[in-house]
Amino acid sequence: xxxxxxxxxxxxxxxxxxxxxxxxxxxxxxxxxxxxxxxxxxxxxxxxxxxxxxxxxxxxxxxxxxxxxxxxxxxxxxxxxxxxxxxxxxxxxxxxxxxxxxxxxxxxxxxxxxxxxxxxxxxxxxxxxxxxxxxxxxxxxxxxxxxxxxxxxxxxxxxxxxxxxxxxxxxxxxxxxxxxxxxxxxxxxxxxxxxxxxxxxxxxxxxxxxxxxxxxxxxxxxxxxxxxx
Amino acid sequence: xxxxxxxxxxxxxxxxxxxxxxxxxxxxxxxxxxxxxxxxxxxxxxxxxxxxxxxxxxxxxxxxxxxxxxxxxxxxxxxxxxxxxxxxxxxxxxxxxxxxxxxxxxxxxxxxxxxxxxxxxxxxxxxxxxxxxxxxxxxxxxxxxxxxxxxxxxxxxxxxxxxxxxxxxxxxxxxxxxxxxxxxxxxxxxxxxxxxxxxxxxxxxxxxxxxxxxxxxxxxxxxxxxxxx
DNA sequence: CGGTTAATTGATGTGGGTCAAAAGCAGTGG
DNA sequence: CCACTGCTTTTGACCCACATCAATTAACCG
Numbered sequence: 001x002x003x004x005x006x007x008x009x010x011x012x013x014x015x016x017x018x019x020x021x022x023x024x025x026x027x028x029x030x031x032x033x034x035x036x037x038x039x040x041x042x043x044x045x046x047x048x049x050x051x052x053x054x055x056x057x058x059x060x061x062x063x064x065x066x067x068x069x070x071x072x073x074x075x076x077x078x079x080x081x082x083x084x085x086x087x088x089x090x091x092x093x094x095x096x097x098x099x100x101x102x103x104x105x106x107x108x109x110x111x112x113x114x115x116x117x118x119x120x121x122x123x124x125x126x127x128x129x130x131x132x133x134x135x136x137x138x139x140x141x142x143x144x145x146x147x148x149x150x151x152x153x154x155x156x157x158x159x160x161x162x163x164x165x166x167x168x169x170x171x172x173x174x175x176x177x178x179x180x181x182x183x184x185x186x187x188x189x190x191x192x193x194x195x196x197x198x199x200x201x202x203x204x205x206x207x208x209x210x211x212x213x214x215x216x217x218x219x220x221x222x223x224x225x226x227x228x229x
Numbered sequence: 230x231x232x233x234x235x236x237x238x239x240x241x242x243x244x245x246x247x248x249x250x251x252x253x254x255x256x257x258x259x260x261x262x263x264x265x266x267x268x269x270x271x272x273x274x275x276x277x278x279x280x281x282x283x284x285x286x287x288x289x290x291x292x293x294x295x296x297x298x299x300x301x302x303x304x305x306x307x308x309x310x311x312x313x314x315x316x317x318x319x320x321x322x323x324x325x326x327x328x329x330x331x332x333x334x335x336x337x338x339x340x341x342x343x344x345x346x347x348x349x350x351x352x353x354x355x356x357x358x359x360x361x362x363x364x365x366x367x368x369x370x371x372x373x374x375x376x377x378x379x380x381x382x383x384x385x386x387x388x389x390x391x392x393x394x395x396x397x398x399x400x401x402x403x404x405x406x407x408x409x410x411x412x413x414x415x416x417x418x419x420x421x422x423x424x425x426x427x428x429x430x431x432x433x434x435x436x437x438x439x440x441x442x443x444x445x446x447x448x449x450x451x452x453x454x455x456x457x458x
Numbered sequence: 459c460g461g462t463t464a465a466t467t468g469a470t471g472t473g474g475g476t477c478a479a480a481a482g483c484a485g486t487g488g
Numbered sequence: 489c490c491a492c493t494g495c496t497t498t499t500g501a502c503c504c505a506c507a508t509c510a511a512t513t514a515a516c517c518g
Contacts, residue, residue, distance in 0.1 A: 064374050064457065068374045070373050070374055072370075084359055087355040092359075092362075092366065116351065122345065129316065129358060130316050133313045133361075133362060133365070137321065140301065141301075143373045144417030145293050146295070179463095179465095180465070190506075190508080192465095192506090195466060196467085196506090199467090211515090408497095418474075419475060420497085421474090421477095421497095421498085421499090422473090422475070424498060459518105460517105461516100461517090462516085463515085464514080464515080466513070466514090467511085467512075468510085468512100469508100469509085471509095472505100472506090472508095473506090474503105475502100475505090476501105476504095477503100478501090480497105482496085482497075484494090484495085484496100486492085487490105488489105488491090488492100
C-alpha cells in the first residue's frame with residue numbers, strides 16, 4: 001500500500017523509504033483510510049504517531065467554543081498533517097477529511113530518532129517547519145487586515161500554486177474539492193458572503209468555481225487583488 | 230554585557246553560556262541597543278545571526294502593501310525574535326523596538342551546530358518552535374472568528390500570562406508599554422475602536438489601562454470574554 | 459419522484475471603520 | 489511660569505462591509 005502522489009519535496013523524501021520498507025503491520029507505521037467529512041485527529045489528543053496524507057484532501061482546523069471553525073491549512077497528498085507534530089506529543093489542532101483520504105502514520109519516536117541522527121532528514125523537517133510557519137503567519141496577516149475579496153483571492157492563489165506544484169494543469173483548470181463553506185471557514189467569512197464574492201469574481205471574468213473545478217480566467221487580475229506584493 | 234532578565238525557559242538556557250563566554254567582540258556573538266520605535270530587522274533581509282531580546286519590549290510584524298501593519302507577537306526579555314529563524318537565512322518578518330531595547334545576536338551557523346550536536350539544545354529549540362506555532366495558530370483563529378472585545382481580551386490575557394511568568398505581580402498591576410495603536414495592529418482593529426472597547430471594559434470595572442500599566446480588576450470576567458475555553 | 463445538501467439572491471441589521479474635533483499630557487524653549 | 493508643539497486618547501456623527509434571516513433554485517441520489 002504505497003502512496004501514489006508525485007514527490008513534491010520534503011515529506012515524500014523522508015517518508016517514502018519507511019513507508020515502502022517491509023514493516024507494514026508493525027507498530028512503526030500504519031495506513032488508514034477515511035471518508036469525506038470524517039474527523040481524523042482531534043485537538044488535544046495525545047498520539048505516538050506522525051501522519052502523512054497519502055491521497056485525497058484534508059484540512060487542519062480549530063473548533064472554537066462559540067461553535068465556529070477556523071480552517072488553518074488545506075492538506076494535499078504528501079503533506080505532513082503538521083511538521084510541528086514531530087515535536088509534540090499531542091496535536092494542537094484537529095484534522096478532517098475533505099475528500100475521502102488515505103493516510104499513513106509513523107511512530108513519532110522513530111521519526112525523531114532519524115531526525116536527530118540524519119542531517120538530511122533534519123534539514124528536510126526544518127525546511128518544512130519554516131514553510132509552514134511562513135504560510136500561517138502570512139495568512140494571519142491577510143485575515144486580520146484584508147477585505148473579503150482579498151482574503152478569498154489570496155486563498156485561491158495560495159491553493160492553485162500548491163495544486164500546480166503536484167500535477168499538470170491544463171487551461172488553468174484546477175481540481176478543487178472545497179465547498180464554499182470550507183472557503184468561509186478558512187478566511188473567516190460566512191458562506192453567504194463567500195457566494196456573493198465568488199459571484200462578483202465570476203461576473204468580472206476572473207475566476208469560475210463550479211463543481212469541483214476552479215478555472216482561472218484572469219490570473220493577473222486575481223493577483224492584483226490577492227497578492228501581498 | 231550580560232542579559233539581565235530572569236530565566237524563563239528555553240532561550241535563556243541555551244544562550245546564556247554563549248553570551249557569557251569570553252567571546253564578546255568576536256563574530257560569534259554581539260550586542261546592540263535600539264531606541265523605542267526603531268526597526269531592528271527587516272522582512273526578507275538575509276542575516277547570519279539569530280537574535281535574542283535581552284531587555285525591553287519589541288514586536289514582530291509584517292507590513293502589508295496596503296499600508297497596514299500586522300503585529301504577530303510581542304517580545305519580552307529572553308525571547309528569541311523567532312525560534313524559526315534558527316532555520317532560515319532570511320527573516321520572514323520585521324521586528325521593531327516597542328521600548329528601548331537591548332539585543333544579542335548569535336551566529337546562526339554556531340547555533341545550528343550546537344542544535345545538531347546537542348540533544349538538549351535541540352529539544353529546547355524544538356519546544357520553543359512548538360510554543361510559537363501554537364500561539365500563532367490560536368491567534369489566527371481568534372482574529373478570524375471573534376469579536377473586537379474578545380480579540381482584545383484574548384490579547385490582554387495572553388500578555389499578562391507572559392508578563393507574570395517573568396516578574397512578580399502585585400495587586401494585578403502589570404507593566405504594559407503598548408500604545409492603543411499597537412493593540413489595534415495586533416488584533417486587526419482601528420485605534421479608535423480599541424479606545425472604545427477599552428473604555429467599555431473600564432466602565433464595567435474589568436480592566437484599566439493607563440500610562441503604561443494594565444490593571445486587572447475582574448480577571449474572571451476578562452476570562453469569560455477572552456478565553457478560548 | 460420526494461428528500462437532502464449546496465449555491466444563489468434579496469431584504470434588512472449591525473459591528474466596526476472613517477472622519478473630525480476636542481481634550482489630556484508630556485516636552486521644549488523662551 | 490507659560491505658550492507652543494506633537495502625540496495619544498476620547499468622543500460624536502455618519503457610513504459601509506459583512507452578517508443574519510429567509511426564500512428560491514439547482515444538483516444529486518436513493
